[in-house]
Amino acid sequence: MDDWLDWLPSPSQHFLVVAVGLLVYVLTTRSRREQRAPATAIAWVMGMLLMPYVTVPVYLLFGQRKLRPSAPPRPPRTRPAGHWAAELIESFGLPPPGRCTPRFHADGAAARDALWQVIDAAHTRLDICTFIIGDDALGRAVVARLAERAKDGVRVRVLLDGFGALTLPSHHFDALCAAGGQVAVFRPFFGLRRSGPRNLRNHRKLVIADDTLLWSGGRNLAGEYFTGNDAYPVPWRDLSFDLAGSVAEAAARQFEHDWCSVRDGMARTIAPTHDTPDDGSLAQFLPSGPDQTEDTAHALLIDACFRAEHRVLAITPYFVPDDGLRNALRLAARRGVQVTIAIPSRSNHRLTDFVRARAMRDLAGAGVSFRMLPFMAHAKAVVVDEELAMAGSINLDLRSLLLNHEAAAVFYGRESIDWLAQWIETTASAGEPYRARRPGLWRDLAEGLLLTIAFQL
Secondary structure (H helix, E strand, C coil): CCHHHEEEEEHHHHHHHHHHHHHHHHHHHHHHHHCHHHHHHHHHHHHHHHHHHHHHHHHHHHCCCCCCCCCCCCCCCCCCCCHHHHHHHCCCCCCCEECCCCEECCCHHHHHHHHHHHHHHHHCCCEEECEEEEECCCHHHHHHHHHHHHHHEEEEEEEEEHHHHCCCCCCEEEHHHHCCCCCCCCECCCCCCCCCCCCCCCCCCCCCCCEEEEEEEEECCCHHHCCCCCCCCCCCEEEEEEEEHHHHHHHHHHHHHHHHHHHHHCCCCCCCCCCCCCCCCCEEEEEEEECCCHHHHHHHHHHHHHHHHCCEEEHHHHHEECCCHHHHHHHHHHHHCCCCCCCCCCCCHHHHHHHHHHHHHHHHHHEEEEEEECCECCCEEEEECCEEEEEEECCCHHHHHHEEEEEEEEEHHHHHHHHHHHHHHHHCCCCCEEECCCCHHHHHHHHHHHHHHHHHC
Protein backbone atom coordinates (compact mmCIF):
# COMPACT_ATOMS: atom_id res chain seq x y z
CA MET A 1 0.00 0.00 0.00
CA ASP A 2 2.83 2.38 0.82
CA ASP A 3 4.43 1.71 -2.56
CA TRP A 4 1.14 2.47 -4.29
CA LEU A 5 0.69 5.69 -2.33
CA ASP A 6 4.15 6.80 -3.42
CA TRP A 7 2.78 7.16 -6.96
CA LEU A 8 0.23 9.74 -5.84
CA PRO A 9 1.32 13.35 -6.34
CA SER A 10 2.00 15.51 -3.35
CA PRO A 11 -0.35 18.46 -2.65
CA SER A 12 2.21 20.85 -4.09
CA GLN A 13 2.58 18.77 -7.25
CA HIS A 14 -1.18 18.54 -7.65
CA PHE A 15 -1.51 22.30 -7.21
CA LEU A 16 1.16 22.82 -9.86
CA VAL A 17 -0.66 20.59 -12.36
CA VAL A 18 -3.92 22.43 -11.68
CA ALA A 19 -2.22 25.81 -12.09
CA VAL A 20 -0.57 24.75 -15.36
CA GLY A 21 -3.88 23.40 -16.68
CA LEU A 22 -5.73 26.62 -15.85
CA LEU A 23 -2.93 28.68 -17.38
CA VAL A 24 -3.11 26.63 -20.59
CA TYR A 25 -6.88 27.14 -20.70
CA VAL A 26 -6.65 30.90 -20.19
CA LEU A 27 -3.81 31.42 -22.65
CA THR A 28 -5.30 29.30 -25.44
CA THR A 29 -8.75 30.80 -25.01
CA ARG A 30 -7.44 34.36 -25.00
CA SER A 31 -4.94 33.88 -27.80
CA ARG A 32 -7.58 32.30 -30.05
CA ARG A 33 -10.22 34.78 -28.84
CA GLU A 34 -12.69 31.96 -28.58
CA GLN A 35 -16.09 32.74 -27.12
CA ARG A 36 -17.49 29.92 -25.03
CA ALA A 37 -20.86 29.36 -23.45
CA PRO A 38 -20.74 29.79 -19.64
CA ALA A 39 -21.65 26.12 -19.11
CA THR A 40 -18.76 25.05 -21.34
CA ALA A 41 -16.24 27.29 -19.58
CA ILE A 42 -17.40 26.12 -16.15
CA ALA A 43 -17.17 22.48 -17.22
CA TRP A 44 -13.56 22.85 -18.42
CA VAL A 45 -12.46 24.83 -15.34
CA MET A 46 -14.12 22.45 -12.88
CA GLY A 47 -12.60 19.49 -14.69
CA MET A 48 -9.14 21.00 -14.42
CA LEU A 49 -9.65 21.68 -10.72
CA LEU A 50 -10.97 18.22 -9.85
CA MET A 51 -9.41 15.91 -12.47
CA PRO A 52 -6.50 17.81 -14.07
CA TYR A 53 -4.62 14.66 -15.15
CA VAL A 54 -7.56 13.65 -17.37
CA THR A 55 -9.04 17.03 -18.28
CA VAL A 56 -5.86 18.76 -19.49
CA PRO A 57 -5.04 16.12 -22.17
CA VAL A 58 -8.71 16.00 -23.21
CA TYR A 59 -8.77 19.78 -23.52
CA LEU A 60 -5.62 19.80 -25.64
CA LEU A 61 -7.23 17.23 -27.96
CA PHE A 62 -10.79 18.53 -28.13
CA GLY A 63 -10.88 21.99 -26.56
CA GLN A 64 -10.41 24.06 -29.71
CA ARG A 65 -13.79 25.21 -31.05
CA LYS A 66 -12.74 27.58 -33.84
CA LEU A 67 -10.12 27.12 -36.52
CA ARG A 68 -8.29 29.99 -38.17
CA PRO A 69 -10.93 31.64 -40.40
CA SER A 70 -10.26 31.61 -44.13
CA ALA A 71 -10.95 35.33 -44.46
CA PRO A 72 -11.88 38.28 -42.23
CA PRO A 73 -15.42 39.66 -42.27
CA ARG A 74 -16.20 42.13 -45.00
CA PRO A 75 -16.20 45.85 -44.17
CA PRO A 76 -19.55 47.60 -43.73
CA ARG A 77 -21.49 47.88 -46.96
CA THR A 78 -22.24 51.23 -48.55
CA ARG A 79 -25.07 50.24 -50.90
CA PRO A 80 -28.72 50.46 -49.73
CA ALA A 81 -29.80 47.84 -47.21
CA GLY A 82 -31.73 44.81 -48.41
CA HIS A 83 -33.14 41.87 -46.48
CA TRP A 84 -31.93 41.90 -42.88
CA ALA A 85 -30.89 38.22 -43.00
CA ALA A 86 -28.93 38.70 -46.23
CA GLU A 87 -27.20 41.73 -44.67
CA LEU A 88 -26.27 39.67 -41.60
CA ILE A 89 -24.93 36.75 -43.63
CA GLU A 90 -22.90 39.06 -45.87
CA SER A 91 -21.42 40.72 -42.77
CA PHE A 92 -19.80 37.34 -42.00
CA GLY A 93 -17.85 37.58 -45.25
CA LEU A 94 -20.17 35.23 -47.13
CA PRO A 95 -21.52 35.72 -50.68
CA PRO A 96 -24.72 37.70 -51.27
CA PRO A 97 -27.96 36.01 -52.34
CA GLY A 98 -28.59 35.12 -55.95
CA ARG A 99 -31.53 34.02 -58.02
CA CYS A 100 -32.38 30.36 -58.46
CA THR A 101 -35.32 28.03 -58.92
CA PRO A 102 -35.04 25.39 -56.20
CA ARG A 103 -36.76 22.02 -56.37
CA PHE A 104 -37.52 20.42 -53.00
CA HIS A 105 -37.81 16.66 -52.72
CA ALA A 106 -39.39 15.45 -49.51
CA ASP A 107 -39.85 11.97 -50.96
CA GLY A 108 -36.85 9.64 -50.98
CA ALA A 109 -37.45 8.38 -54.50
CA ALA A 110 -37.66 11.94 -55.85
CA ALA A 111 -34.46 12.83 -53.96
CA ARG A 112 -32.65 9.84 -55.48
CA ASP A 113 -33.83 10.70 -59.00
CA ALA A 114 -32.70 14.33 -58.54
CA LEU A 115 -29.32 13.10 -57.28
CA TRP A 116 -28.88 10.94 -60.39
CA GLN A 117 -29.83 13.90 -62.59
CA VAL A 118 -27.20 16.16 -61.03
CA ILE A 119 -24.53 13.46 -61.29
CA ASP A 120 -25.41 12.69 -64.91
CA ALA A 121 -25.49 16.40 -65.83
CA ALA A 122 -21.81 16.96 -65.01
CA HIS A 123 -19.55 17.60 -68.02
CA THR A 124 -16.17 18.37 -66.43
CA ARG A 125 -16.29 17.87 -62.65
CA LEU A 126 -18.28 16.36 -59.78
CA ASP A 127 -17.61 17.28 -56.16
CA ILE A 128 -19.29 15.29 -53.39
CA CYS A 129 -19.10 16.08 -49.68
CA THR A 130 -21.00 13.82 -47.29
CA PHE A 131 -20.94 12.62 -43.72
CA ILE A 132 -21.88 9.02 -44.56
CA ILE A 133 -21.83 6.85 -47.70
CA GLY A 134 -23.63 3.66 -46.82
CA ASP A 135 -22.31 0.16 -47.41
CA ASP A 136 -25.72 -0.72 -48.83
CA ALA A 137 -27.47 -0.77 -52.19
CA LEU A 138 -27.86 3.02 -52.36
CA GLY A 139 -24.29 3.75 -51.29
CA ARG A 140 -22.85 1.22 -53.74
CA ALA A 141 -25.06 2.62 -56.52
CA VAL A 142 -23.69 6.11 -55.83
CA VAL A 143 -20.09 4.90 -55.99
CA ALA A 144 -20.77 2.90 -59.18
CA ARG A 145 -22.41 5.87 -60.88
CA LEU A 146 -19.52 8.14 -59.88
CA ALA A 147 -17.06 5.58 -61.27
CA GLU A 148 -18.92 5.60 -64.60
CA ARG A 149 -18.73 9.39 -64.74
CA ALA A 150 -15.00 9.24 -63.98
CA LYS A 151 -14.58 6.83 -66.89
CA ASP A 152 -16.37 9.40 -69.07
CA GLY A 153 -13.61 11.89 -68.28
CA VAL A 154 -15.39 13.82 -65.52
CA ARG A 155 -13.12 14.75 -62.63
CA VAL A 156 -14.76 13.18 -59.57
CA ARG A 157 -13.77 14.10 -56.00
CA VAL A 158 -15.38 12.62 -52.89
CA LEU A 159 -14.79 14.15 -49.46
CA LEU A 160 -15.99 11.79 -46.72
CA ASP A 161 -15.98 12.60 -43.04
CA GLY A 162 -13.60 10.57 -40.88
CA PHE A 163 -16.40 9.31 -38.67
CA GLY A 164 -18.46 8.16 -41.64
CA ALA A 165 -15.44 6.35 -43.08
CA LEU A 166 -14.96 4.16 -40.00
CA THR A 167 -17.65 1.63 -40.94
CA LEU A 168 -16.76 1.26 -44.61
CA PRO A 169 -14.77 -1.69 -45.96
CA SER A 170 -11.36 -0.87 -47.38
CA HIS A 171 -12.45 -1.81 -50.92
CA HIS A 172 -15.54 0.44 -50.94
CA PHE A 173 -14.03 3.01 -53.33
CA ASP A 174 -11.75 0.74 -55.35
CA ALA A 175 -13.83 0.98 -58.52
CA LEU A 176 -14.02 4.78 -58.29
CA CYS A 177 -10.29 5.17 -57.69
CA ALA A 178 -9.49 2.74 -60.51
CA ALA A 179 -11.60 4.89 -62.83
CA GLY A 180 -9.59 7.99 -61.91
CA GLY A 181 -11.77 9.40 -59.12
CA GLN A 182 -10.28 10.86 -55.97
CA VAL A 183 -11.37 10.12 -52.41
CA ALA A 184 -10.25 12.06 -49.34
CA VAL A 185 -11.16 11.58 -45.68
CA PHE A 186 -11.84 14.65 -43.58
CA ARG A 187 -9.98 14.45 -40.26
CA PRO A 188 -9.58 10.67 -40.02
CA PHE A 189 -9.88 9.51 -36.44
CA PHE A 190 -6.54 7.74 -36.40
CA GLY A 191 -4.62 10.00 -38.76
CA LEU A 192 -1.39 11.59 -37.57
CA ARG A 193 -1.76 14.76 -39.62
CA ARG A 194 -2.58 17.86 -37.57
CA SER A 195 -5.78 19.14 -39.18
CA GLY A 196 -7.76 20.23 -36.14
CA PRO A 197 -9.45 18.51 -33.19
CA ARG A 198 -11.06 15.19 -34.09
CA ASN A 199 -14.38 16.20 -32.53
CA LEU A 200 -14.93 18.89 -35.20
CA ARG A 201 -16.65 16.82 -37.87
CA ASN A 202 -17.68 17.73 -41.43
CA HIS A 203 -21.45 17.24 -41.55
CA ARG A 204 -22.03 19.07 -44.87
CA LYS A 205 -23.98 17.33 -47.64
CA LEU A 206 -23.12 18.71 -51.07
CA VAL A 207 -23.17 17.25 -54.58
CA ILE A 208 -21.96 19.85 -57.08
CA ALA A 209 -21.81 19.45 -60.86
CA ASP A 210 -19.61 21.82 -62.89
CA ASP A 211 -19.79 24.46 -60.10
CA THR A 212 -23.29 25.37 -61.28
CA LEU A 213 -25.67 22.61 -60.10
CA LEU A 214 -26.16 21.77 -56.42
CA TRP A 215 -27.91 18.87 -54.70
CA SER A 216 -28.00 19.33 -50.92
CA GLY A 217 -30.05 19.03 -47.74
CA GLY A 218 -30.14 16.67 -44.80
CA ARG A 219 -29.69 13.35 -46.56
CA ASN A 220 -26.54 11.27 -46.25
CA LEU A 221 -25.84 8.90 -49.14
CA ALA A 222 -27.28 5.76 -47.53
CA GLY A 223 -30.49 3.81 -47.93
CA GLU A 224 -32.29 4.94 -44.78
CA TYR A 225 -32.30 8.53 -46.03
CA PHE A 226 -33.92 7.62 -49.36
CA THR A 227 -36.01 4.47 -49.86
CA GLY A 228 -34.81 2.17 -47.07
CA ASN A 229 -32.35 -0.71 -46.73
CA ASP A 230 -31.97 -3.97 -44.79
CA ALA A 231 -31.25 -2.21 -41.51
CA TYR A 232 -34.07 0.33 -41.97
CA PRO A 233 -36.80 -1.09 -44.22
CA VAL A 234 -38.91 2.01 -43.53
CA PRO A 235 -36.95 5.05 -44.74
CA TRP A 236 -36.54 8.07 -42.52
CA ARG A 237 -38.47 11.25 -43.26
CA ASP A 238 -35.90 13.62 -44.74
CA LEU A 239 -35.58 16.70 -46.91
CA SER A 240 -33.28 17.77 -49.74
CA PHE A 241 -33.27 20.12 -52.70
CA ASP A 242 -31.44 20.94 -55.91
CA LEU A 243 -30.85 24.23 -57.69
CA ALA A 244 -28.61 26.08 -60.12
CA GLY A 245 -26.87 29.43 -59.97
CA SER A 246 -24.77 31.44 -57.54
CA VAL A 247 -25.75 29.30 -54.54
CA ALA A 248 -24.14 26.34 -56.29
CA GLU A 249 -21.05 28.49 -56.98
CA ALA A 250 -20.75 29.40 -53.31
CA ALA A 251 -21.09 25.72 -52.38
CA ALA A 252 -18.36 24.86 -54.89
CA ARG A 253 -16.03 27.42 -53.29
CA GLN A 254 -16.73 25.95 -49.87
CA PHE A 255 -16.02 22.45 -51.13
CA GLU A 256 -12.78 23.68 -52.69
CA HIS A 257 -11.72 25.13 -49.34
CA ASP A 258 -12.62 21.90 -47.50
CA TRP A 259 -10.83 19.74 -50.06
CA CYS A 260 -7.65 21.82 -49.92
CA SER A 261 -7.67 21.65 -46.12
CA VAL A 262 -7.29 17.88 -46.50
CA ARG A 263 -5.06 17.68 -49.59
CA ASP A 264 -2.85 20.75 -48.97
CA GLY A 265 -3.47 22.31 -52.35
CA MET A 266 -4.25 25.79 -53.60
CA ALA A 267 -7.95 26.45 -54.04
CA ARG A 268 -8.81 27.06 -57.68
CA THR A 269 -10.66 30.16 -58.82
CA ILE A 270 -14.33 29.58 -59.61
CA ALA A 271 -15.65 32.00 -62.22
CA PRO A 272 -19.14 33.47 -61.72
CA THR A 273 -21.88 31.85 -63.74
CA HIS A 274 -23.81 33.78 -66.36
CA ASP A 275 -26.83 31.47 -66.67
CA THR A 276 -28.62 32.44 -63.45
CA PRO A 277 -32.39 32.46 -64.06
CA ASP A 278 -33.86 35.96 -64.22
CA ASP A 279 -37.23 34.83 -62.93
CA GLY A 280 -35.98 32.79 -59.96
CA SER A 281 -36.28 33.70 -56.30
CA LEU A 282 -33.41 34.78 -54.05
CA ALA A 283 -31.45 32.25 -52.04
CA GLN A 284 -28.13 32.35 -50.20
CA PHE A 285 -25.54 29.73 -49.25
CA LEU A 286 -24.85 29.56 -45.51
CA PRO A 287 -21.85 27.55 -44.31
CA SER A 288 -21.41 27.22 -40.57
CA GLY A 289 -18.70 25.75 -38.40
CA PRO A 290 -15.23 26.18 -36.91
CA ASP A 291 -13.84 27.47 -40.22
CA GLN A 292 -16.14 30.51 -40.07
CA THR A 293 -15.34 33.69 -38.17
CA GLU A 294 -18.72 33.66 -36.42
CA ASP A 295 -21.29 31.01 -35.50
CA THR A 296 -23.23 31.96 -38.61
CA ALA A 297 -26.30 29.72 -38.44
CA HIS A 298 -26.60 30.14 -34.68
CA ALA A 299 -26.54 33.94 -35.02
CA LEU A 300 -29.08 33.91 -37.85
CA LEU A 301 -31.52 31.73 -35.89
CA ILE A 302 -31.32 33.88 -32.76
CA ASP A 303 -31.78 37.08 -34.76
CA ALA A 304 -34.72 35.52 -36.62
CA CYS A 305 -36.44 34.49 -33.39
CA PHE A 306 -36.24 38.03 -32.04
CA ARG A 307 -37.57 39.46 -35.33
CA ALA A 308 -40.38 36.90 -35.75
CA GLU A 309 -43.88 38.38 -35.62
CA HIS A 310 -46.29 35.48 -35.99
CA ARG A 311 -44.61 32.10 -36.61
CA VAL A 312 -41.45 30.06 -36.25
CA LEU A 313 -41.74 26.55 -37.68
CA ALA A 314 -38.95 24.00 -37.36
CA ILE A 315 -38.24 20.33 -37.85
CA THR A 316 -35.10 18.65 -36.52
CA PRO A 317 -34.10 15.12 -35.51
CA TYR A 318 -32.15 16.31 -32.45
CA PHE A 319 -33.08 19.23 -30.22
CA VAL A 320 -30.42 20.32 -27.72
CA PRO A 321 -30.20 24.13 -28.05
CA ASP A 322 -27.72 26.24 -26.15
CA ASP A 323 -28.91 28.91 -23.69
CA GLY A 324 -28.89 31.67 -26.33
CA LEU A 325 -31.16 29.91 -28.82
CA ARG A 326 -33.39 28.52 -26.06
CA ASN A 327 -33.92 32.01 -24.64
CA ALA A 328 -34.68 33.41 -28.09
CA LEU A 329 -37.31 30.71 -28.72
CA ARG A 330 -38.83 31.17 -25.28
CA LEU A 331 -39.11 34.94 -25.61
CA ALA A 332 -40.63 34.61 -29.09
CA ALA A 333 -43.33 32.35 -27.64
CA ARG A 334 -43.87 34.77 -24.75
CA ARG A 335 -44.52 37.53 -27.29
CA GLY A 336 -47.31 35.47 -28.84
CA VAL A 337 -45.35 34.08 -31.80
CA GLN A 338 -46.47 30.61 -32.84
CA VAL A 339 -43.39 28.47 -32.25
CA THR A 340 -43.85 24.88 -33.46
CA ILE A 341 -41.02 22.34 -33.44
CA ALA A 342 -41.44 18.83 -34.86
CA ILE A 343 -39.05 16.15 -33.59
CA PRO A 344 -39.14 12.34 -33.50
CA SER A 345 -40.54 10.88 -30.30
CA ARG A 346 -37.62 8.42 -30.51
CA SER A 347 -34.61 9.26 -32.66
CA ASN A 348 -31.61 7.11 -33.55
CA HIS A 349 -29.59 8.78 -30.73
CA ARG A 350 -30.97 7.82 -27.33
CA LEU A 351 -28.56 10.09 -25.45
CA THR A 352 -29.92 13.11 -27.31
CA ASP A 353 -33.48 12.00 -26.57
CA PHE A 354 -32.60 11.86 -22.88
CA VAL A 355 -31.05 15.31 -22.49
CA ARG A 356 -33.43 17.23 -24.77
CA ALA A 357 -36.16 17.07 -22.13
CA ARG A 358 -34.58 19.85 -20.07
CA ALA A 359 -34.91 22.45 -22.83
CA MET A 360 -38.29 21.11 -23.92
CA ARG A 361 -39.79 21.44 -20.43
CA ASP A 362 -38.62 25.03 -20.18
CA LEU A 363 -39.88 25.99 -23.63
CA ALA A 364 -43.19 24.15 -23.35
CA GLY A 365 -43.91 26.15 -20.21
CA ALA A 366 -43.43 29.35 -22.22
CA GLY A 367 -45.84 28.27 -24.96
CA VAL A 368 -43.62 26.48 -27.49
CA SER A 369 -45.50 23.64 -29.18
CA PHE A 370 -43.55 20.39 -29.67
CA ARG A 371 -44.97 17.73 -31.98
CA MET A 372 -43.60 14.26 -31.21
CA LEU A 373 -43.45 12.36 -34.50
CA PRO A 374 -44.16 8.61 -34.52
CA PHE A 375 -41.39 8.02 -37.07
CA MET A 376 -37.72 8.94 -37.45
CA ALA A 377 -37.45 12.34 -39.10
CA HIS A 378 -33.97 13.41 -40.20
CA ALA A 379 -35.01 16.65 -41.95
CA LYS A 380 -33.60 20.00 -40.85
CA ALA A 381 -35.57 23.13 -41.77
CA VAL A 382 -36.74 26.38 -40.20
CA VAL A 383 -39.35 28.89 -41.44
CA VAL A 384 -39.74 32.38 -39.96
CA ASP A 385 -42.91 34.32 -40.88
CA GLU A 386 -42.91 34.94 -44.64
CA GLU A 387 -39.40 36.38 -44.31
CA LEU A 388 -37.13 33.39 -44.83
CA ALA A 389 -36.71 29.64 -44.72
CA MET A 390 -33.56 27.62 -44.09
CA ALA A 391 -32.89 24.00 -45.09
CA GLY A 392 -29.71 21.96 -45.06
CA SER A 393 -27.63 19.83 -42.72
CA ILE A 394 -27.97 21.91 -39.53
CA ASN A 395 -29.68 20.27 -36.55
CA LEU A 396 -30.94 22.39 -33.67
CA ASP A 397 -28.38 21.02 -31.25
CA LEU A 398 -25.10 22.11 -29.71
CA ARG A 399 -22.93 19.98 -31.98
CA SER A 400 -24.44 21.21 -35.24
CA LEU A 401 -24.69 24.86 -34.24
CA LEU A 402 -21.36 25.29 -32.46
CA LEU A 403 -18.94 22.50 -33.40
CA ASN A 404 -19.58 20.76 -36.74
CA HIS A 405 -18.85 22.00 -40.24
CA GLU A 406 -22.37 22.47 -41.62
CA ALA A 407 -24.10 23.97 -44.65
CA ALA A 408 -27.58 25.21 -45.48
CA ALA A 409 -29.38 27.40 -47.98
CA VAL A 410 -31.48 30.38 -46.90
CA PHE A 411 -34.49 30.97 -49.15
CA TYR A 412 -36.15 34.38 -49.46
CA GLY A 413 -38.73 33.62 -52.18
CA ARG A 414 -42.36 33.32 -51.13
CA GLU A 415 -42.89 30.11 -53.10
CA SER A 416 -39.99 28.34 -51.36
CA ILE A 417 -41.02 29.62 -47.93
CA ASP A 418 -44.63 28.49 -48.45
CA TRP A 419 -43.55 25.05 -49.67
CA LEU A 420 -41.30 24.44 -46.67
CA ALA A 421 -43.88 25.84 -44.22
CA GLN A 422 -46.59 23.57 -45.60
CA TRP A 423 -44.26 20.55 -45.55
CA ILE A 424 -43.26 21.16 -41.92
CA GLU A 425 -46.88 21.71 -40.83
CA THR A 426 -48.06 18.59 -42.65
CA THR A 427 -45.28 16.50 -41.13
CA ALA A 428 -45.87 17.99 -37.66
CA SER A 429 -49.59 17.16 -37.84
CA ALA A 430 -48.73 13.46 -37.61
CA GLY A 431 -47.19 13.98 -34.16
CA GLU A 432 -48.70 14.06 -30.67
CA PRO A 433 -48.37 17.15 -28.45
CA TYR A 434 -45.49 17.02 -25.98
CA ARG A 435 -46.48 16.70 -22.33
CA ALA A 436 -43.79 17.88 -19.95
CA ARG A 437 -43.14 15.89 -16.79
CA ARG A 438 -41.29 17.11 -13.77
CA PRO A 439 -37.98 15.22 -13.49
CA GLY A 440 -36.80 13.38 -10.44
CA LEU A 441 -33.62 14.38 -8.66
CA TRP A 442 -31.40 11.76 -10.30
CA ARG A 443 -32.70 12.46 -13.81
CA ASP A 444 -32.23 16.20 -13.29
CA LEU A 445 -28.63 15.66 -12.17
CA ALA A 446 -27.93 13.28 -15.06
CA GLU A 447 -29.32 15.73 -17.62
CA GLY A 448 -27.20 18.55 -16.24
CA LEU A 449 -24.04 16.43 -16.17
CA LEU A 450 -24.47 15.20 -19.74
CA LEU A 451 -25.28 18.67 -21.06
CA THR A 452 -22.26 20.14 -19.29
CA ILE A 453 -19.71 17.53 -20.35
CA ALA A 454 -20.72 15.16 -23.13
CA PHE A 455 -22.20 17.74 -25.52
CA GLN A 456 -19.23 20.10 -25.28
CA LEU A 457 -16.78 17.64 -26.87
